[in-house]
Amino acid sequence: xxxxxxxxxxxxxxxxxxxxxxxxxxxxxxxxxxxxxxxxxxxxxxxxxxxxxxxxxxxxxxxxxxxxxxxxxxxxxxxxxxxxxxxxxxxxxxxxxxxxxxxxxxxxxxxxx
Amino acid sequence: xxxxxxxxxxxxxxxxxxxxxxxxxxxxxxxxxxxxxxxxxxxxxxxxxxxxxxxxxxxxxxxxxxxxxxxxxxxxxxxxxxxxxxxxxxxxxxxxxxxxxxxxxxxxxxxxxxx
Numbered sequence: 149x150x151x152x153x154x155x156x157x158x159x160x161x162x163x164x165x166x167x168x169x170x171x172x173x174x175x176x177x178x179x180x181x182x183x184x185x186x187x188x189x190x191x192x193x194x195x196x197x198x199x200x201x202x203x204x205x206x207x208x209x210x211x212x213x214x215x216x217x218x219x220x221x222x223x224x225x226x227x228x229x230x231x232x233x234x235x236x237x238x239x240x241x242x243x244x245x246x247x248x249x250x251x252x253x254x255x256x257x258x259x260x261x
Numbered sequence: 262x263x264x265x266x267x268x269x270x271x272x273x274x275x276x277x278x279x280x281x282x283x284x285x286x287x288x289x290x291x292x293x294x295x296x297x298x299x300x301x302x303x304x305x306x307x308x309x310x311x312x313x314x315x316x317x318x319x320x321x322x323x324x325x326x327x328x329x330x331x332x333x334x335x336x337x338x339x340x341x342x343x344x345x346x347x348x349x350x351x352x353x354x355x356x357x358x359x360x361x362x363x364x365x366x367x368x369x370x371x372x373x374x375x376x
Contacts, residue, residue: 180359184367191265191351192367199362238304242359247292248317249353249365251304 150175150241154252162260167211167226169255171239174220180242181222182249183213187235195237198222209233234259263288265354265368273374279340282371286333286354290366293335295327298349298370307350310335311357342375349373 155170173179180199184192196207203215213224222239236256240249266285274280286293294317295307306319310329327337333354339346349370355363 182365191369192353194364194366197364199359240304242365243317246309246317246358247294247311247353247355247363247365248306248309248319249294249296249304249359250306251296253303 150179150243150250152239152241152250152252154237154239154255156255157253158256158258160258160260161229163231164228167224167229167233167257169224169237169239169257171213171222171224171252172220173222173239173241175241179222181213181215182240182242183207183211183222183224184238184240185235186238186254192238195224229257229259231259231261233257265352265366267350267352267368267371269371270369271372271374273376274342276342276344276375278342279338280342280373281336281338282350282352282373284335284337284352284354284368286335286352287366290354290356291333292355292357292363293329293333294353294365295335295337296351296353297321298351299347304351307337339373344375347373347375 151174153172182197183195196205198215206212239252292311294309309317329335351370352368355365357363
């Protein structure tokens with residue numbers, strides 16, 4: 149069975165500071181990993197995804213994530229936080245031969261000026 | 262290109278009633294999946310359809326059902342509504358499966374309140 153654990157339900161940073169949102173996964177098969185962002189009263193927007201190939205994945209809005217198989221991790225980072233980054237972030241793992249995603253519980257990112 | 266469209270966006274139902282939610286995927290997408298989002302349980306997978314066939318189903322009671330039409334549009338139905346069914350229901354679409362590198366796109370969701 150696959151599962152996702154997001155460490156820290158709330159993360160607070162200052163504007164301009166590094167953003168680090170942690171995600172660990174469990175999967176018996178090569179995982180397909182995703183990060184989505186959700187702004188209030190909206191659906192999910194894809195930030196980035198890892199399927200195969202390069203382990204450092206660059207996404208939209210300056211976010212990137214690194215797939216580390218040995219650590220079963222897929223942490224999301226952004227060098228400099230912006231006020232507009234305040235939102236809820238979800239890490240997800242996808243199964244093979246399908247489109248079903250298993251989501252983590254989410255991390256709310258707060259950015260202060 | 263239009264995104265995933267869900268209707269209605271907001272609705273209020275009474276316990277015991279049933280509800281049908283609709284989803285129009287991105288043009289050309291043949292896969293549609295549904296999720297329930299609540300503050301307590303987070304995002305939970307409901308079911309997944311590809312070319313009108315249900316491929317996968319999450320751990321939900323039989324009151325939750327869905328279908329996909331030949332034009333890839335999908336509906337989900339919840340019968341005998343309970344207070345705990347109050348949630349944001351999200352629909353997602355993709356060209357194909359994740360192991361082919363496909364991206365899964367989400368709609369804005371349908372907010373269901375059961376009173």
